Amino acid sequence: MTHWPRQILAWALVLLLSGCASTAPGPSATQQPEVEARVREPARQDSDGIQVFPLQNPAVKELLADASNAEQTGDYGQAASYLERALRIQPRDPEILQSMAEVQLQMQDYEQALNFATRSYDIGPRVGEICSRNWRTISVSKEYLGDSKGSVDAEKKAAVCMNTKPRGL
């Protein structure tokens, strides 16, 4: 008789845990390849080795590397924290802003991913690999935000990052 509550509790716990396991897979499991496959890899291919980055401050380089390591291990909060520190050093660095956009994508905060990528594009080179990453991030974000037309348009813009001369320079 007295064992009943304990048994019920145990079963509830088992059910709860199995529920957790089946409904909440770690974001790193599904997101990591997506950012790699849909943003970084195609952007690398687009750029075909052409880099339009400004010379990078070694301090920023170190923080970007730290952020990238944190991202690899799925610690996106820490990655974002490193990137914020990098932004304090170089607030208008398109590479940091784009990396932040990709971390937001990993965290499934598509709105912020969109915003950071847009800001990166606005103040970035608007050509080359980073431009391609900008638009691909915007495309993926818009897709998740339910704007499929915007997503397709952004994808197209990524393709022209390699052959248009940016205006307004």
Next chain:
Amino acid sequence: MSPGKEADASMSKRKKKTAARRKKASPPKQRRWFGKIWRLGLLLVGIFTGLMLPWVIYLNYQVTTEFEGRKWDLPSHVYARALDLYQGALLSRSDLELELKAAGYRAASDASRPGLYRVSGSTVDIYRRSFGFHDGFEESRKVRVRLGSGKVTAVSSLPAGQSLDLFRLEPSEIAAIYPLQKEDRTLIRIEQAPPLLVTGLQSVEDRNFKHHPGVDLRGILRAAFANLKAGKAVQGGSTLTQQLVKNYFLTHDRTIARKFNEAIMALLLEAHYGKSEILEAYLNEVFLGQQGAFAVHGFGQASLFYFDQPLDRLEANQIALLIGLVKGASYYNPRRHPERARGRRNQVLASFAETGLLTEAQARQQAALPLGVTEKPRTRGTRYHAFVDLVRRQLAQVYQEDDLKTEGLRIFTTLAPLVQEKAQAAVSEGLKQLEARGLSPTLQAAMVVADISTGEVQGLVGDRNPNRAGFNRAIHARRQIGSVIKPLVYLLALEHKQDYSLVSRIMDEPISLRQADGSAWSPSNYDNKSHGEVTLLEALTRSYNQATVRLGMNIGVNHLVSRIQQLGVQANVDPVPSIFLGAVELTPLEVTQIYQSIAAGGFSVPLRSLIAVQTADGNELVRYPLRMVPQPNREAIAVLNYALTQVVEQGTASALPGLLAQSGTIAGKTGTTNDRRDSWFVGYTRNQVAVSWVGEDDNRPAGVTGSNAAMQLWGRLFRQLPIESVDLRMPDGAYWLWVDRNSGLLTLEDCEGAVQIPFVDGSGPAQSTACMSARQDDEESFWRKLLGKKKQ
């Protein structure tokens, strides 16, 4: 023995006693006496128990409540941002020294210990303390920083000398949010305490601590004997437990009753808690000094207070000094009575040697060392009231005031001490200078400085005397903003790209509008003149009222109201035409928010003072991440940014460059309200936006204008900060064109009167100047010639 057996045993004892009494019957007289004493004894026991038991229960309640409650009463600590040092960081040597001092560093001839730095020419050696940053713990470390031309030129580690890409100073503690009783603790766990402290304390204060039940009869006798022998009180017989109790109920009367209560409570404490728990409480509780209104409790805090070092870095002689202070923190105060303190410390060291904690030689060597106490304890309490006020306000969205006062939270903020210090100086010295020029000595001011891209508030001043905690004008003073609003009217115009560009022409002439109450409103210009047909750019840079109202009326009042809100300000704004001239009351912080959005090219970031909050032992509770809200029509905002640089270049703020030490492209806007009650200046460089306000608290006419007061303060601040030029690159949807300065027609770079002006795509002039047309004709004929065709 099981309870059953125990009962059996006492039963059999009682039986034996009764049997014995029957055997040896005493004489009746004796029996009567015995009975009387017995009854008296019972009575006394009864009275004693009846009175004492409730008393003991009461004491028990008191002492356990105190013990449990005190364990967690910790103030929260508020930290500034950590300063990053790397090659290229914009920082002068004096800036670095200012930051070091703010973080409690001391200059020395050698940076030999954490907390010290050494300056030699353009090189600064720093021994950084170990610190738990909001994103991770870092060990103490010695580095060399080289500076030159306002920049860090190299950072390397010492002694090896290898170059470091990035290094940070631990942040300065800017405030502690205290519980009501003014105390501060740096809690230590018994496992973290240096072994010499734990054993040494017992060897000096209570050698029998491990074995007594809270009160040590042998100790009392020994003390009494020693005191008798000396003829005065030389030794105390109080155990550590009794001393702990005494600390809980800080009364200094030495009555028998108090001693009795202390003893009872000590016994009770020992009955409830283990020795190590009691010792840990003692280490954190004992009174070891006084700093102004703040009592210094516990060894962790005392270590910082006297040596500016964490406890685990102390040497034997320093531990001995702290233990010595237990006997009388004010009598042996090492800052006031160094000789006494030295004597006491050496007594303790001798006691260490006597009990074998140190060898004789070690004790002698330690006794020869100087006290090593810092000259002054680190500044305590809140240094930057106005900023901490903002921190509290933003924290209040998540935390109860009570949590802040008792949970020992570690609060990491965005404050940049060097910006804050310079802003404070700019405000107080600037106002003094205005007074010397004949303005009122009661003028008040506020200033807000923020990083444009991250929205981090770097400095905030809310009073002409920054050390005064009181009405914080930066956050709470709602004042009319005057012409500071005008850029928004022009922004709305630029957003109507079919109708307006910066070279569009509008009329600056008298205008009369009917107000809601039926009366007429006819604004005049600052110089009481009308300027006829002017471009938007001229009207904005020269801040013409009549042209602005006319433009505003074409756009609509409601558009302006909703744009203000869109830019991140949730203020109630009356949709009346006078808002085109700034008849809207905003705080300096709100104005900063609006201009952050503009300066960031339309990426609004809510201004924040917080980065993260941790528990006392370093677990993250909340992080305040950077978040952006993009504004619509960012291309129009980019064009507006250019127009605001022209305010400084050739408009109402053209005196600003003269106030600065460096050149660079700055954007800004002056603001003056009716009867010169308020003076505003908003300005920004590439990465920083700052807003200053000057006026009288009672809103009386103050004789101030945007450029004669607030801009002076702003200039004072930026004369001391690096100036990086505003980023004027246009985003997609806007571009630069060469136009003729006078006609606004499209022209070529080398035509006379050509100026480059940004346009929102589709708003550029359709016609070109004669110079441009002629050149195009020439070009055309060149091609014709080249292709062998003759002009018809």
